Amino acid sequence: MFPIPHFRLRLVALALLASLPAQNLLFNSGFELGEAGFGFPRYLNPASNPGLKYTKVIADTSTADSGRQSLKIPNPFAEKGRLLLPECPLVPGVEYTLSFAAKTEGGPAAVYVYATSVSVAGWDVAGKEFQLAGDWKTYTFTWRTKAGWKQPFYSLRIDYGYGKEPKGGNLWFDSLRLSPSDSKGAYQPAAELEATTLFEKSVLPIPEGGTPALLTTLAINHGDARVEADAVLRLVEDHSGSQEDPIDGASIELAKLHLSLAPRERRRIETRVDLKRYGAFRLETAFVSPVKGLCSPDYAVAVWPLARKAGLPNLETTYVAGINFAGGGLRKPPSWGELDVPAYAVSMDQLDYIRMYADLGIRLFRDWDYGTPAFTWKDIEVEPGKYDFRFADKTVDDAAKFGIRVLPVLGGVEFVDWKKTGTAGWPAWIEDQCRVMKDNGAWKKDVKLPPMGPWKNFVGAVAAHFKGRISHYEIINEASGYMSSAEYMEFLRPAYEAIHAADPKAKVVGFCSTGDKGGNLVGFLGECFKQGGAAYADAVSFHPYDSPHFASLTAPDAPIEGIRGMLEKAGAGGKALWNTEVYYLKDRGPGQDKGLCLPEDAAARFLTDLGEGVKQSTPLCAQTIWKRAQAAHFQATYVFDVAHPSGVFSVYNALARFFEGAKPVGKIRWVPDSICYVFEREGKTLAAFWRYGAAEGVSIRLALDDARAELYDLYGNRLSFKSAPFPLDGRPFYVVWNGGDASEFQKILAGAELKAANAVTFGAARVLPRPGGNWAVTASVQNNLGAPLPIACGLRGESATALEIAERVLPPGAAGIVEVPLLLKPGAPAGAARFMVHGGGRIYEFPVLLATPPLCYAVGRDPGPSQALTNRARGNAPSHRASFRASHDGQKLRLVIEVADATPSGEPGARSPWEQDAIELFIDPDPDYMPMKGGGVYHDRVARMFLLPYAPKGRQAVFQSGKLSAFGAEQVRVALDPRPGGYQATVTIPFASLELGPRLPGRLIGFDLAVDDAQGPAKAEAQWMWNSTGDAYKNRLSFGLLRID
């Protein structure tokens, strides 16, 4: 066996273990090192555990199945909970067995064992229920991992208290073993030598000057012979935040230990070290070669001890750190089918859990996500006029104990009938009075809109009850996705009136407009303001999913300025803006979980909102604060273990320390791709700056010294200006100015010296046809210098070379698109190439993968040749076929699509458009557009359309228009003609609806077609596509082309 300190080594090592006739894949499987390596979240039941006390597990030496001790899980309050095993990489298509010894006290106890792996392709889940009873007995759970499964990590857990009425009493576990089923032999530990070193606490407050910290090393020799071993303790900076894969910074050797362990001996060694650095850390134990053993890390964050401020913050005057965190950890049934009664999901006493948020500097909870919101109408007004505020009271009161405000989201998304079952989330007594709207709003959901009288009464009752305790209320979450502006205004007006009547000092945060899923954030607000909406909100909330950071396709300051401009026009200039949600701060990958966040991204968004004068910002989900120590790759909200904070925790601590209550006074842009905000706070001037673009090797030097200014990293570690220049990347720096005149500070900042290692940065490239049967590659290139830069570009590769050099001059710091004519090499496959840029006296080479040039259909006045869809995107043997022809009349594009499909899918039911017989159109009016980042990512003029031949009339065409506001049912004509053996669709699209501009001949349009086939009422599993091979829904560069002749 060998030490496995690092994730990747662990992956290799455990894969190797899995391939050997391995005995056990689990560290500390016999709990001889206590609870190390495992997680123990619980659902605290307020009914049986009114104090919401967390009962800790115990290493019990009085009983064991193997070794000297076992793990005791007391369950005095008959609660549900989890024993989380450390995740393991397993081999696809292999049968594994998890065996464990267990005993109970107090009668039989049901447990459920899960083995789960989550990937973008879905879930691989297996599980089994066990009835534990009486004395020690071994239980086994055998399952087979999915063949061909791409996500190697499996999270295993044992849920106790399983079933409707969990039993109280004690449970013991021991002798866990995970191995391929064909492993032989009795239980044995994974290695003869095991060790771990633990922090004293997972949150370490460090005052100025540092603090001693206690580290406890636990080691055990399972073998029959004495072992002499040296071990090293290392502290590794953990920059991964709540992301699944490690991002390590510096590694500091803390101590060397010599262990002399007799057979079966367990040793405990305490080491004291001085901790002086802030941030998130991983504590590693590693045996020194030639000794081999198995070790497990521990995690902790080191933070500045923030002084608890008396009272609650004034959200009108003080910018605070805020987060989306519902109900103080409350989970209400069904909670993914796990709960029958409300409970609090925690890994510590529930109040200590709230205290943790205060320790990191949070002073505002938006009552949304990572828990069940406490202000849902159906839970509060159980009967008309009868209110149950218990959970809401507790949420508000608990938060107030620690100086944290709560922002309820009244209305939430309770009006949405998610599963199209005819019911939404309103109180049962009002369902029949609701208006039902089908395929409503931008996201085409069925919604049920209640009558205004009861709605107004409910809102007024909440405001009256919480008068003086809640200062702000948000009205409905992301209404822009589900409602028209007129429908939203129907709810906002009475809510505003009711709240102000009940509590004149309370404020209404209205609109909650979103840019998520193609939502038109600014457009929805404009429509509301035109209807006088600005008068019915004290603040405007928005969710900038389409502009999360400065390297997004839309920079974050653009929509903020847009909203301010519209407020000015509406006569409401100066109204406060609140960013109440933007979970994905990096460009969203497929199926990205909202719990993933890097520390620097959290910092950048906080500082951007503050710097742009946004009044309050609660961008993230509380899940990001916590590290999934046992299940890093299990990207799902409900595997909660809040025992270990992530680096996002320590970053918020630093942000609260330096910037709570700050006001923006300046904004400076540096080349390349860098931003600096200047603030004032409590009489001091300070700044925060970072780089957001793709340029590499950028450094910064400021004309500052340690006497006049203090420099800090993003966690609050003091740095010295003597170490300049500093590498400048996405991690913000903070500067506190002590030099007097603030204008001098701003001048110094404006004169910052930035140097880039490379004069140019390359973005993305694609091959496009050009007139005359020629081809060109269009590419985005950025000038990283502060002066105009002439560049010459070319390309060489296996399948193509530049026909000639393309030249242009890029303005300072600017990106531009360059078009290089290509010579395609006949017969050579598409493949690797180098995009070459000469600039600043040298040639830069950027590897690119040239896709096969896209299919290009010449659209003339007469219908062109029939084009069959021949790319099998889904399904092994699709039985349906499809083809299309296109033509135009100078004003409109006409498409005729023929589908041969002998198995009509019938009524849509709850199926999404792509899950039934459907034609999917993908349109990109700007195929030449090549942003610096994410060439394939949809820009806001990419549109989609679903044609559903078997949907009810009036619902057969579904549009996702992006910013092409005219691309919709009013302008686009659709005729669907089902016939025996298939159907035909004729679609007429005015060119004007695609905003193509006046010059049409030769114009290219990105275009693709998919045809889905469902067998009867089942979900569609087969799809043909024209040019794309299946990722057209997220990659516009996979579309083919139409050329308008």
Added chain:
Amino acid sequence: MKISTSLIAAMALVLWVSAEVPPNISPGSPWEGVSGRFQADYDGKNDQGLSWTSQVSPETYYALTWNMKASQEELRPVFTVNGEIGDYGSFSKSYPVSAAPNVYTFYFYSGSASSIPFKLFCSSSKPKKIDLSALELRKIEADAFKGNLMPEGYFHGASGIPVMWKPDDGTPQLPARIEKQADFLAGDQALLLKIAPQEKGVTSISSIQLPMIPGKRFEASFWGKADAEAVLALDVNGWSMYRHFGGHWWKSRSVKVGPAWAPYSLTVDIPEDFKAFPDLQSRLVSLKIRSKENAQTAKVWISAIRFRQVEKAD
């Protein structure tokens, strides 16, 4: 002879209108022709060739192109096109001959002529078999001047030797070849110019005659790299391909070519007034790349040779 896609693509660098195949080509023995393809078994002495008269529009620029290869490479310019254009007199321009297929180009301005007699033939040189085809005459439109007037500036379709260039200034043979290159921005080949001490003069190559417009600004440029420090001169030379009269208009710039690919250029304003430089009436210039006196031995790779009209800055 197969025309590769790359040759066609290379020719597309200049904007062509439809080409005209010269009619009534008379092949003189040893030349034989069938369906636009001509062959000769050249004996080293016989200067018979292909003769015809093309009808042209007055005051129009033209390019005569053909594909050719020979069984024997000739580094001296031995393959000649001659003719007579009324306003200017007779001309005779010669090309080196490659053993690999290449496209050859000859530019001229018609002046007031409406017909021009041409002859293509091989001058005194080693015996060889010659294959010639795709003989075409094309007008050059105004737009083409802003493209690249230098054919095969990137050597995409060139093979063996750069046939648009000939040795000059006493260099006895073409000191250049086409060589594969893997690190330039465009194309898989470059011209390799071997600088070496010459018995007389310098290492020098000059291009075919290129069309220009009097009174306009033009830029000559190339990209180059060398294996040793190489100081070159880039010339734009107005010496007439007909008979020289009056002053000699030429512009030159000295460049130091280093070990990394870099661009070099010379911008010239063509005089509008022919009094001082009557040669410019032909509306043709040539480019020259030459070493300096007493140049060290060096290899210089050259590509992206361009000659084009550019805007005059305000």
